[in-house]
Amino acid sequence: MRQRPLPRLALYLSAVATCAILVFPIYWLVVTALSQPDQLRQLPPSFWPSQPNWGVFGRVLGERPIGLWLINSTLAALGAVAISMAVSILAGYALSRFRVKGGQSLGLFILTAKMLPATLLVIPLFGIFRATGLIGSLWSIILAHATLIVPFTTWMLKGYFDTIPQELEQAAMVDGCSPLGALFRVILPVSTPGLAATALYGFVLSWSDYAYARTFLTNAQGNWTANLGITTMKGEYVSNWADISAASILVALPVLAIYLFLERYLVGGLTAGSDK
Amino acid sequence: MASIAIERVSKSYGATHVLKEFSLDVADGEFIVLVGPSGCGKSTMLKILAGLEAASSGVVRIGERDVTDLAPGDRDIAMVFQNYALYPHLTVAQNMGFGLKMRGAPREEIARRVAAAAQSLGVEHLLDRRPRALSGGQRQRVALGRAIVREPQAFLMDEPLSNLDAKLRVHMRAEIGALHQRLRVTTIYVTHDQTEAMTMANRIVIMKDGEIQQIADPTTMFAQPANLFVAGFIGSPGMNFAPLARDAQGRAALFGAALPDVPQGERALVAGLRPEHIRPGEGAATFTVSPTLVEGLGSEQYVYFDAPDETPRAGASESRRMVARLIDAPPVRVGEPVRLSFDPARVHLFDAASGAAIAR
Ligand SMILES: Nc1ncnc2c1ncn2[C@@H]1O[C@H](COP(=O)(O)OP(=O)(O)O)[C@@H](O)[C@H]1O
Numbered sequence: 001m002r003q004r005p006l007p008r009l010a011l012y013l014s015a016v017a018t019c020a021i022l023v024f025p026i027y028w029l030v031v032t033a034l035s036q037p038d039q040l041r042q043l044p045p046s047f048w049p050s051q052p053n054w055g056v057f058g059r060v061l062g063e064r065p066i067g068l069w070l071i072n073s074t075l076a077a078l079g080a081v082a083i084s085m086a087v088s089i090l091a092g093y094a095l096s097r098f099r100v101k102g103g104q105s106l107g108l109f110i111l112t113a114k115m116l117p118a119t120l121l122v123i124p125l126f127g128i129f130r131a132t133g134l135i136g137s138l139w140s141i142i143l144a145h146a147t148l149i150v151p152f153t154t155w156m157l158k159g160y161f162d163t164i165p166q167e168l169e170q171a172a173m174v175d176g177c178s179p180l181g182a183l184f185r186v187i188l189p190v191s192t193p194g195l196a197a198t199a200l201y202g203f204v205l206s207w208s209d210y211a212y213a214r215t216f217l218t219n220a221q222g223n224w225t226a227n228l229g230i231t232t233m234k235g236e237y238v239s240n241w242a243d244i245s246a247a248s249i250l251v252a253l254p255v256l257a258i259y260l261f262l263e264r265y266l267v268g269g270l271t272a273g274s275d276k
Numbered sequence: 277m278a279s280i281a282i283e284r285v286s287k288s289y290g291a292t293h294v295l296k297e298f299s300l301d302v303a304d305g306e307f308i309v310l311v312g313p314s315g316c317g318k319s320t321m322l323k324i325l326a327g328l329e330a331a332s333s334g335v336v337r338i339g340e341r342d343v344t345d346l347a348p349g350d351r352d353i354a355m356v357f358q359n360y361a362l363y364p365h366l367t368v369a370q371n372m373g374f375g376l377k378m379r380g381a382p383r384e385e386i387a388r389r390v391a392a393a394a395q396s397l398g399v400e401h402l403l404d405r406r407p408r409a410l411s412g413g414q415r416q417r418v419a420l421g422r423a424i425v426r427e428p429q430a431f432l433m434d435e436p437l438s439n440l441d442a443k444l445r446v447h448m449r450a451e452i453g454a455l456h457q458r459l460r461v462t463t464i465y466v467t468h469d470q471t472e473a474m475t476m477a478n479r480i481v482i483m484k485d486g487e488i489q490q491i492a493d494p495t496t497m498f499a500q501p502a503n504l505f506v507a508g509f510i511g512s513p514g515m516n517f518a519p520l521a522r523d524a525q526g527r528a529a530l531f532g533a534a535l536p537d538v539p540q541g542e543r544a545l546v547a548g549l550r551p552e553h554i555r556p557g558e559g560a561a562t563f564t565v566s567p568t569l570v571e572g573l574g575s576e577q578y579v580y581f582d583a584p585d586e587t588p589r590a591g592a593s594e595s596r597r598m599v600a601r602l603i604d605a606p607p608v609r610v611g612e613p614v615r616l617s618f619d620p621a622r623v624h625l626f627d628a629a630s631g632a633a634i635a636r
């Protein structure tokens with residue numbers, strides 16, 4: 001049966017519109033970074049600066065410790081992801097496989113933790129970190145981000161483990177593995193796509209945080225993360241939007257790179273072939 | 277190789293009783309088939325044997341050793357799953373050698389035993405592939421190979437052939453049979469397919485709702501079913517049933533033919549007649565029916581008909597449909613009356629209330 005042309009056209013148009021809406025802010029970020037300050041307020045706006053100022057990236061890198069901020073963001077994200085994965089692999093596996101009393105309510109409890117806004121936890125966490133002397137240390141946001149990430153990753157991994165046939169670890173146990181051995185020797189290697197997607201998600205959650213970093217790290221300039229650092233570039237009276245945009249692009253690049261690197265794992269399909 | 281003893285094993289999930297006092301003694305080297313409809317508890321029993329599920333009560337012994345509380349890996353058994361459960365991230369050789377590696381066997385010994393098992397199953401050319409790159413039949417062989425490499429005390433197989441197409445299934449059935457002839461490893465094989473049970477088993481254990489209905493070799497199971505359920509389940513097609521009519525003097529008759537040796541009394545009885553015990557043409561007890569459906573298979577004909585009118589019915593909804601399996605008979609046509617006969621001595625009797633078989 002041939003598809004009728006009209007709905008098809010509508011489909012394409014809406015797809016193009018969606019893409020345009022998603023891509024436009026990124027495009028505008030690039031335009032802003034490459035424009036001279038006086039070009040930004042001109043009407044009508046120009047859709048590509050007449051003399052793109054590519055030197056802005058080098059200048060921003062020279063004037064601001066963006067490298068340090070990126071390193072801090074990376075350390076925080078890696079730490080938070082490592083803690084979150086260790087916790088949520090075990091928790092997600094338990095939720096997926098073990099039918100224990102109260103297990104279901106426990107799972108739902110974790111799910112509701114996901115719905116708490118981050119700002120709700122800022123005050124109690126601040127109290128805890130001040131009492132433990134972690135304010136200003138990268139560990140504060142590593143732990144804070146982990147509390148943010150764990151509920152998400154636990155449920156993502158539970159969902160992924162649910163798709164893996166139980167017979168796989170049963171076979172491993174008959175072959176002589178302990179339950180934990182079966183998890184590490186069979187289930188986790190088979191789950192690489194799910195683990196990669198989950199870790200990336202956690203990484204992005206940590207990378208995009210501003211509220212926690214602002215609260216715990218403001219007075220520790222050497223530990224500023226990228227997001228916190230960029231906001232300090234916005235002055236009280238003058239803001240150099242070109243510089244801020246250029247810095248934002250530089251900060252977005254690592255996440256993009258990780259995504260491209262992990263893409264082949266994300267596509268998945270490794271479990272195909274274990275059954276049927 | 278070892279004998280297996282299952283003593284009064286029960287299993288409940290909350291209020292649902294999946295297994296009720298299951299007891300079975302399996303001799304060393306025996307091929308036992310657990311058969312029954314889906315959901316009757318076959319897989320649960322196998323998992324309890326493997327140690328993958330804990331029994332609610334009861335004892336399991338493998339070769340005189342009480343293994344009830346042992347981990348699966350300590351029971352020295354191998355299992356073949358319906359979906360094969362091959363490790364997708366490992367090659368065929370690694371899949372087959374995994375159990376030996378877990379037990380710390382030296383690398384050369386693993387390689388030697390994997391090669392030998394692969395050769396005996398005809399998969400030696402696949403050793404470097406991953407499961408994803410295998411056909412269904414090849415995966416099946418690799419799953420068998422993974423079991424035999426270990427040289428375990430017993431094989432447990434849970435519907436290992438149900439994911440194969442019909443032709444391959446028959447082929448692998450024979451191959452598993454030959455494997456058992458050669459290795460003589462005690463095997464417990466689960467299936468819902470009575471044909472597999474009849475063709476492969478030394479003894480069949482037939483189950484329903486978590487209870488054993490009968491334990492017998494295939495011939496006995498076919499000739500002397502213990503109750504209505506077994507009689508209907510075993511055989512292809514299963515046995516025909518009809519409530520037994522009695523005349524004024526209390527003599528029993530089926531389709532108008534008197535049945536000798538039927539116990540006197542008021543007790544309601546059900547007569548059972550195997551489709552293959554109905555013959556074309558005149559015989560000891562002859563009746564005429566009008567076929568409603570005829571399936572010709574070339575070598576034989578399945579003739580469906582409604583039981584003759586004089587047969588009483590238990591209720592209005594009771595099916596009167598019967599089937600005869602005629603071999604070497606002249607062609608039968610739908611709607612054309614046909615004479616059929618049976619030997620009254622081959623009629624089985626069952627108690628209508630309990631379903632239990634009655635000796636004649
Ligand atoms: N984990 C479980 N929780 C509750 N009921 C279960 C569980 N596992 C199996 N059952 C029930 O036990 C019964 C027997 O299951 P199973 O042994 O798989 O049957 P079979 O293999 O004979 O088809 C089924 O009714 C099934 O619903």
Ligand SMILES: [Mg+2]
Pocket residue numbers: 318319320434
């Ligand atoms: Mg089953």
